Amino acid sequence: MPDKQANGARVLADLHALRQIGAYKTGVHKPTFSEPHLRSLQWLAQRLPEAGLAAEIDGIGNVLGVSVKAGPKLLAGSHLESQNYAGWLDGPLGVVYALEAARVLNPDPTVNGSVEVASWCDEEGHFGHFLGSRSFVGAVSEADIDAARDRNSAATMREALAAAGLAGRPRLHAERGRHIGYLEAHIEQGETLESGDLKIGIVTSIVGIWQYRITFTGEQNHAGTTRMAIRKDAGLALARFCVAIDDTFPKVCGPRTVWTTGRIALDPGAPSIIPGGAEMLFQMRDADIAVIERLEEKLRSMAAEVTAQGPCSVTVERLRTGTPAMMDASFQGAIETASTELAGGKSLRMPSGAGHDAQILATIMPAGMLFVPSIGGISHHWTENTDDADIVTGAKVFVETCRKLLTR
Numbered sequence: 001m002p003d004k005q006a007n008g009a010r011v012l013a014d015l016h017a018l019r020q021i022g023a024y025k026t027g028v029h030k031p032t033f034s035e036p037h038l039r040s041l042q043w044l045a046q047r048l049p050e051a052g053l054a055a056e057i058d059g060i061g062n063v064l065g066v067s068v069k070a071g072p073k074l075l076a077g078s079h080l081e082s083q084n085y086a087g088w089l090d091g092p093l094g095v096v097y098a099l100e101a102a103r104v105l106n107p108d109p110t111v112n113g114s115v116e117v118a119s120w121c122d123e124e125g126h127f128g129h130f131l132g133s134r135s136f137v138g139a140v141s142e143a144d145i146d147a148a149r150d151r152n153s154a155a156t157m158r159e160a161l162a163a164a165g166l167a168g169r170p171r172l173h174a175e176r177g178r179h180i181g182y183l184e185a186h187i188e189q190g191e192t193l194e195s196g197d198l199k200i201g202i203v204t205s206i207v208g209i210w211q212y213r214i215t216f217t218g219e220q221n222h223a224g225t226t227r228m229a230i231r232k233d234a235g236l237a238l239a240r241f242c243v244a245i246d247d248t249f250p251k252v253c254g255p256r257t258v259w260t261t262g263r264i265a266l267d268p269g270a271p272s273i274i275p276g277g278a279e280m281l282f283q284m285r286d287a288d289i290a291v292i293e294r295l296e297e298k299l300r301s302m303a304a305e306v307t308a309q310g311p312c313s314v315t316v317e318r319l320r321t322g323t324p325a326m327m328d329a330s331f332q333g334a335i336e337t338a339s340t341e342l343a344g345g346k347s348l349r350m351p352s353g354a355g356h357d358a359q360i361l362a363t364i365m366p367a368g369m370l371f372v373p374s375i376g377g378i379s380h381h382w383t384e385n386t387d388d389a390d391i392v393t394g395a396k397v398f399v400e401t402c403r404k405l406l407t408r
């Protein structure tokens, strides 16, 4: 008699097996194409036949489990690499839920159709952003891969693919009409569910992420002999610009806009030298493209003003854009019904402030996402965690949602 529901013990055991690969404190360190990341991909490829799926690892590091069962096919998954020294659930939770849904539903003769499982490469943006899922939907060219570099080591993506034994393999692309849609589960990575004693987040929309390199040019000089009045300190100009953004943006942003300066570098970066150059990586996110466009305009006019006033000049270079995505209404409905049945109705419709592969899949098929609570709302840090009971409830809701979507 096959399982009708997710097997909670099996889901937890799988997540812990993945946590052992590349363990760091209570989290993991699995940059894209690192040895632990590749071992995690192999781990998944070995599990997929348990769900009646043939495993393929493609030329960009995506893993896909392909079904030959007749009937509709639902695509489900997430990612297996992590941010550096980060959490164990960001990514693997969605992959293991997808695997569990396939294990429960694919052998069930009463289910017309099957779940196909995906692990998308480089969701966390070590070499680019959403490279695997964007490749799958046809949005990554060979030239994009030629240009991609590891943000930590500066190794090229071509070198990393060759070292991983993936160079020259074909890339898998979505077959139009094959899938009825894409479903992804993820930890919330915020505190909305926990603070409301809720168990399931039903994602309504996913933010667009826009990223910039902002470069300040001054004059490098001696830190002891150059009078304050005549300095052109690029580091100071950068610090002032960060504060100016924080003062100005609240007047023009939307209710859920967020912005972050994630990296600052001073050139040459020595205590006895006035920095002649400074650079910041700046990111902003919103679910409304008009808000992002308004903020970008503001950013550029602020930079022009600083340059006009001197003594340093500023340039703003856009590195990344992303279209916000709406989640499919019928997917939201299926998650809600499954939550009523299996999570005591403790669900909430909510936008996602994090980026996810679902927003890329949503460009070519209906897509949905569900969240489980994050303890303390912590993520992108090794202390990231979710209560075991919440992981199990999420798995049950996820599998039931897949069943409903397949049997509609």
Ligand code: GLV
Residues within 6 Å of the ligand: 123, 124, 353, 354, 355, 356
């Ligand atoms: C994905 O991890 C993000 O940064 O939103």
Ligand code: MN
Residues within 6 Å of the ligand: 083, 090, 124, 380
């Ligand atoms: Mn992440």
Ligand code: MN
Residues within 6 Å of the ligand: 079, 090, 091, 123, 186, 356
């Ligand atoms: Mn993630």
